[in-house]
Amino acid sequence: MPELPEVETVRAELELHITGKTISEIDKRRDNIRIAIPDLSVLHGKKISRIERRAKYLIIHFAKYNDALVIHLGMSGKILLGTGLARKNHDHVIFHFTDNSEMVFNDARRFGVVTLLSQSAKLFNHLGPEPFSDEFNFAYLNKSLKNRKTPIKVAILDQALVVGVGNIYASEALFRSRINPKTPANKVRELSGLIKNIRAVLQDSIDAGGSTLRDYRQTSGRIGKFQHKFDVYGKTNKPCPRCGTLITQITQAGRSTFYCQNCQKQG
DNA sequence: ATGAAGGCCTGAGGGC
DNA sequence: TGCCCTCAGGCCTTCA
Numbered sequence: 636m637p638e639l640p641e642v643e644t645v646r647a648e649l650e651l652h653i654t655g656k657t658i659s660e661i662d663k664r665r666d667n668i669r670i671a672i673p674d675l676s677v678l679h680g681k682k683i684s685r686i687e688r689r690a691k692y693l694i695i696h697f698a699k700y701n702d703a704l705v706i707h708l709g710m711s712g713k714i715l716l717g718t719g720l721a722r723k724n725h726d727h728v729i730f731h732f733t734d735n736s737e738m739v740f741n742d743a744r745r746f747g748v749v750t751l752l753s754q755s756a757k758l759f760n761h762l763g764p765e766p767f768s769d770e771f772n773f774a775y776l777n778k779s780l781k782n783r784k785t786p787i788k789v790a791i792l793d794q795a796l797v798v799g800v801g802n803i804y805a806s807e808a809l810f811r812s813r814i815n816p817k818t819p820a821n822k823v824r825e826l827s828g829l830i831k832n833i834r835a836v837l838q839d840s841i842d843a844g845g846s847t848l849r850d851y852r853q854t855s856g857r858i859g860k861f862q863h864k865f866d867v868y869g870k871t872n873k874p875c876p877r878c879g880t881l882i883t884q885i886t887q888a889g890r891s892t893f894y895c896q897n898c899q900k901q902g
Numbered sequence: 903a904t905g906a907a908g909g910c911c912t913g914a915g916g917g918c
Numbered sequence: 919t920g921c922c923c924t925c926a927g928g929c930c931t932t933c934a
Contacts, residue, residue, distance in 0.1 A: 669910070669911090710912095711912075742911095743913070744910085744913080745912080782903090784904085785906095888907085889907075
């Protein structure tokens with residue numbers, strides 16, 4: 636599931652493998668995924684200079700060119716690099732480079748986005764601070780949650796509050812913080828601890844390399860290892876690693892939440 | 903302003 | 919084997 640750690644891993648891989656490459660041609664095989672894919676032919680002949688991540692978006696910048704390519708992996712999006720790759724089902728956009736290699740955007744469920752930065756204001760305007768930024772601090776969180784009665788789990792999934800935290804890491808961060816996910820956001824006391832644990836769980840996952848990018852030279856695929864370190868996510872009726880109580884699964888805002896009823900009692 | 907709910911979309915997995 | 923149903927979830931839109 637591409638949350639911040641996976642997107643950051645992909646960013647690092649792209650930086651390593653496609654920086655300096657020049658796009659020769661873009662083969663758009665579908666006009667619509669989550670939103671319409673615009674005409675990308677303006678990028679023909681442009682040389683990739685830098686790969687940035689903002690929230691769960693990848694932003695590919697070009698030398699001597701103001702616009703940039705924006706990619707969001709949604710739920711099932713993958714970026715594949717290689718040369719002479721066989722076309723697969725759900726290959727939606729193929730970026731050909733002048734060295735004959737290619738970058739493929741593949742997304743079975745089409746929740747992803749491929750667009751230009753110049754057309755992305757709507758996607759970026761409402762985004763909150765990056766979790767690792769100084770801006771994401773106690774004063775900010777305290778103020779932002781002061782009047783919010785929505786459950787804390789739902790609040791930290793809101794990209795306007797803080798970006799990059801998806802369903803998996805929301806449950807994991809609350810477990811580490813011993814906070815009950817049902818606690819109204821304005822009743823949570825340990826906000827400093829929550830900030831610390833959101834950062835820690837994201838960093839631990841980045842360190843484990845949750846990767847959705849496959850290097851064509853490693854056909855086995857480079858797979859992240861953090862899924863083996865989940866404390867509560869997907870652990871319904873398995874013992875809590877802290878106290879042994881069986882993990883509970885509930886639904887909040889239409890999404891699964893996993894927590895320990897015994898040791899996540901704090902608000 | 904807040905927040906609950908619906909919708910997009912395919913593949914995996916369970917039940918029969 | 920195969921059909922049908924449910925679930926997975928990022929995030930936008932709609933509605934209360």
